[in-house]
Amino acid sequence: MSDQTQTILLDTPTALKVRKYRLSAHTKSPFSQDFQKRLIFIGSHPECDLCISEASISRHHAKIELDQNGYRLVDLGSKNGTFIGDVRVNDIYISPHMTFRCGTVDIDFDLGSDTIEVAISQKNHFGDMLGQSVAMREIFGLLERVAPTPATVLVEGESGCGKELVAAAIRQHSDRADKPFVIFDCSAVSKDLIESELFGHVKGAFTGAISDRKGAFLQANGGTLFLDEIGELSLDLQPKLLRALENRMVRPVGSEKTYPIDVRVIAATNRSLAEEVTNGNFREDLYYRLAVIKVNLPPLRQRPEDLPLLIEHFLDDASRKFKRPIPNISFSTLQKLRAYSWPGNIRELKNFIERACLLSSNDRLETKFLNVKPQENPAAGEPGDTDAYVEMVLERQMPFKEAKQNIIEQFESLYWKKLLESTKGNISKAARLADMHRKSVEYIVRKLNLNIRNSSAKDDEAEDCDE
Numbered sequence: 001m002s003d004q005t006q007t008i009l010l011d012t013p014t015a016l017k018v019r020k021y022r023l024s025a026h027t028k029s030p031f032s033q034d035f036q037k038r039l040i041f042i043g044s045h046p047e048c049d050l051c052i053s054e055a056s057i058s059r060h061h062a063k064i065e066l067d068q069n070g071y072r073l074v075d076l077g078s079k080n081g082t083f084i085g086d087v088r089v090n091d092i093y094i095s096p097h098m099t100f101r102c103g104t105v106d107i108d109f110d111l112g113s114d115t116i117e118v119a120i121s122q123k124n125h126f127g128d129m130l131g132q133s134v135a136m137r138e139i140f141g142l143l144e145r146v147a148p149t150p151a152t153v154l155v156e157g158e159s160g161c162g163k164e165l166v167a168a169a170i171r172q173h174s175d176r177a178d179k180p181f182v183i184f185d186c187s188a189v190s191k192d193l194i195e196s197e198l199f200g201h202v203k204g205a206f207t208g209a210i211s212d213r214k215g216a217f218l219q220a221n222g223g224t225l226f227l228d229e230i231g232e233l234s235l236d237l238q239p240k241l242l243r244a245l246e247n248r249m250v251r252p253v254g255s256e257k258t259y260p261i262d263v264r265v266i267a268a269t270n271r272s273l274a275e276e277v278t279n280g281n282f283r284e285d286l287y288y289r290l291a292v293i294k295v296n297l298p299p300l301r302q303r304p305e306d307l308p309l310l311i312e313h314f315l316d317d318a319s320r321k322f323k324r325p326i327p328n329i330s331f332s333t334l335q336k337l338r339a340y341s342w343p344g345n346i347r348e349l350k351n352f353i354e355r356a357c358l359l360s361s362n363d364r365l366e367t368k369f370l371n372v373k374p375q376e377n378p379a380a381g382e383p384g385d386t387d388a389y390v391e392m393v394l395e396r397q398m399p400f401k402e403a404k405q406n407i408i409e410q411f412e413s414l415y416w417k418k419l420l421e422s423t424k425g426n427i428s429k430a431a432r433l434a435d436m437h438r439k440s441v442e443y444i445v446r447k448l449n450l451n452i453r454n455s456s457a458k459d460d461e462a463e464d465c466d467e
């Protein structure tokens with residue numbers, strides 16, 4: 001990790017109190033679901049927390065996110081919109097016993113009394129993981145508490161999200177940091193050999209077993225075993241893994257002896273294991289044994305505010321690796337990168353940065369290496385910028401509302417960043433120049449996670465008195 005990684009200096013709490021709430025969807029077959037999470041997604045896609053299979057519901061329609069001011073309902077560029085009464089909303093705080101509408105489906109929001117505390121890290125890194133978004137700092141806050149314990153951890157997330165980095169960071173911050181760290185990819189070993197690779201075998205156990213061999217559990221003894229792609233493990237092997245986890249003993253293939261093990265297990269999958277249990281592809285008892293602590297890594301498209309930090313980090317790494325100067329990145333280029341959906345997540349971003357660092361000319365990062373139609377060095381603010389963005393949107397077949405929302409968010413972020421820089425962090429002055437109330441500007445600063453050092457605090461207070 002590069003040296004620029006520092007503690008976040010934002011006016012954010014170290015913890016949020018999350019109350020249980022119920023969402024009741026008025027569909028043809030009405031149903032209710034309880035949540036006690038800081039962030040949930042609503043949509044027709046199976047990965048959404050509240051999955052509504054209705055034609056008017058977009059795949060990723062909206063989200064409800066708790067911050068220090070309350071529960072925010074945010075439309076995610078849905079086709080048919082999100083409404084409070086007859087008013088279409090994009091980003092609004094909702095109150096208890098309120099009803100909102102996604103597409104044509106009314107949803108009741110009822111707040112309960114049960115409360116849990118969610119830790120929010122004040123740092124933008126944990127091990128080699130980077131992120132300044134609240135979603136990532138929530139994960140860092142959880143891992144900071146979990147890593148020193150022996151708890152088994154299940155990490156779920158799309159391919160390329162950095163699940164192995166989570167395992168490495170947990171191990172790094174545990175009392176097993178100097179002990180073995182064994183990575184076992186359940187999808188990379190043939191079904192016939194996976195039992196032997198996990199538990200070991202003795203000489204003559206099967207054709208080709210010419211000597212005794214330790215399996216992954218015994219190799220990791222005293223340390224940490226990372227079971228990657230655990231969802232690929234066959235049903236007939238799952239009971240054997242469950243016994244090993246519960247009894248802390250393993251028996252090599254062909255042996256009559258069992259061996260005690262002291263191994264911390266971290267498992268990862270790009271599937272939803274709960275859904276796999278429902279579909280009969282994964283044992284329920286093994287799922288609960290693995291998911292003592294569950295970490296859900298968000299895809300990169302759900303945390304675009306992390307892009308600048310990640311790009312800076314990967315550019316720094318690529319520059320050292322290839323002994324090349326760090327290329328400049330224009331605002332128009334950053335726009336295109338933010339608009340891109342990143343199906344390969346962090347891995348794809350890193351590969352793009354390395355490729356672009358090697359092949360870009362004139363010391364500029366070029367998005368043509370992302371298979372986005374290039375423009376001839378468009379300058380920020382010129383019409384060519386909009387042309388380039390629209391062409392990229394059409395090429396990638398991005399929905400109009402999503403493309404429009406991206407532009408609005410990028411403009412809003414840049415506007416307030418530049419305005420607050422020009423006022424040296426004086427929020428009262430910025431509010432006056434923007435012809436807005438100071439409280440509204442304070443909310444925007446929090447919403448955009450702007451890292452503003454107010455160097456004119458006394459002036460700000462003086463202006464408040466004048467107001």
